Amino acid sequence: MAFQTGLSSSFLESHLHVTPVNVVSQNVTQNGNGIQNSASLSPVFPGYYADLAPSWPEEAHVYKIEKIIFQEKSQYQDLFVFQTATHGKVVILDGSLQLTEKDEFAYQEMLTHLPLCSIPNPKKVLLIGGGDGGILREVSRHSSVEHIDICDLDKMVIDVYKKFFPDIAVGYEDPRVNVTIGDGAAFIKSIPPGTYDAIILDAFQGMGAYATELSDKDFLESIAKALKPGGVMSTPADSVWLKNFAMEDTIALCRKIFKGSVNYAWTSVPSYPSGAIGFMLCATDGPSVDFKHPVNPLDPINFGVAKRPPMFYNSEIHTAAFCLPAFAKLAMGSKYA
Secondary structure, eight states: OOOSOOBOTTHHHHSSOOOOOEESOOOOOOOTTSOOSSSOSOSSSTTEEEEEOTTSTTOEEEEEOSEEEEEEEOSSOEEEEEEOSSSOEEEEETTEEEEETTTHHHHHHHHHHHHHTTSSOOOEEEEEEOTTSHHHHHHTTOTTOOEEEEEESOHHHHHHHHHHOHHHHGGGGOTTEEEEESOHHHHHHTSOTTOEEEEEEEOOTTSOTTTTGGGOHHHHHHHHHHEEEEEEEEEEEOOTTSTTOOOHHHHHHHHHHHEEEEEEEEEEOTTSGGGEEEEEEEEESSSOOOTTSOSSOOOTTOOTTOSSOOSSOOHHHHHHTTOOOHHHHHHHOTTTO
16 A cells, blocks of 8 residues: 555656655564553654654654554565554554555555546556555456456565455455566566556555655656556545645646546545545546546445455545545646646
């Protein structure tokens, strides 16, 4: 799961600029209850974790730590998992909040179903990042899909989710899933043209060592090349509540690269700064794609490998996700609002 900022309004200056979260401290000393003793993650609230995002410098989301579940550094990144009373288990990757059990489904479902429900028969899907398995869980609900590739850098992350988050990592149980451990940028650049119906990006700066490459204009051009005509890409984007929110240049450049429909959507994810996150949806030239009106609704009785129906997504909220408040329409520019 990606952190709050993905595609940014400063695209032209720095491609897809994103800012990682800084934590107060990642050094944890535990007592018998799994909670730190003298070294506190928050100097103001001992026994709490303060999630501080540079894009939101005057605020923090504070979680009371009930128990530390996992803390280890892999070859690539630091992973910290702890239990809370109100949000379930919380995952911090390299200082960036990745997900909480309370609301992970809102992000996972929207990032997945906004693109896949906008094309008639997606058959081949690629996921870059998304090692938690939640997006795989959601893709599994689509019976037309025949093949699902995922490329994630860090096997430790996948293993931790399988051990501690079985209802999220259940996506790996789908027999259509093929896992590659490696660099996502190198993987996508090796793909023959016109391979995938949909590509979902869930890896950015703040998410790990290779995320910077996934924020590069050349990489987006590689994605467009790897998609079939009328193929679709989805990626997280800035929240409408971000100071100086403006997506006009980003949308213009995406339209230049993908040459088909490009739209911005947004939804509520309470654990993220501002409580909201955006999505960028892009289609390549070919059969027309209308992201605002789903043509491939979910089968209400097909859960795939998931244990329950979607908790957030439905066709009505799909269309509503493209409705913007007046101030955001102004920031988008008259051509794109």
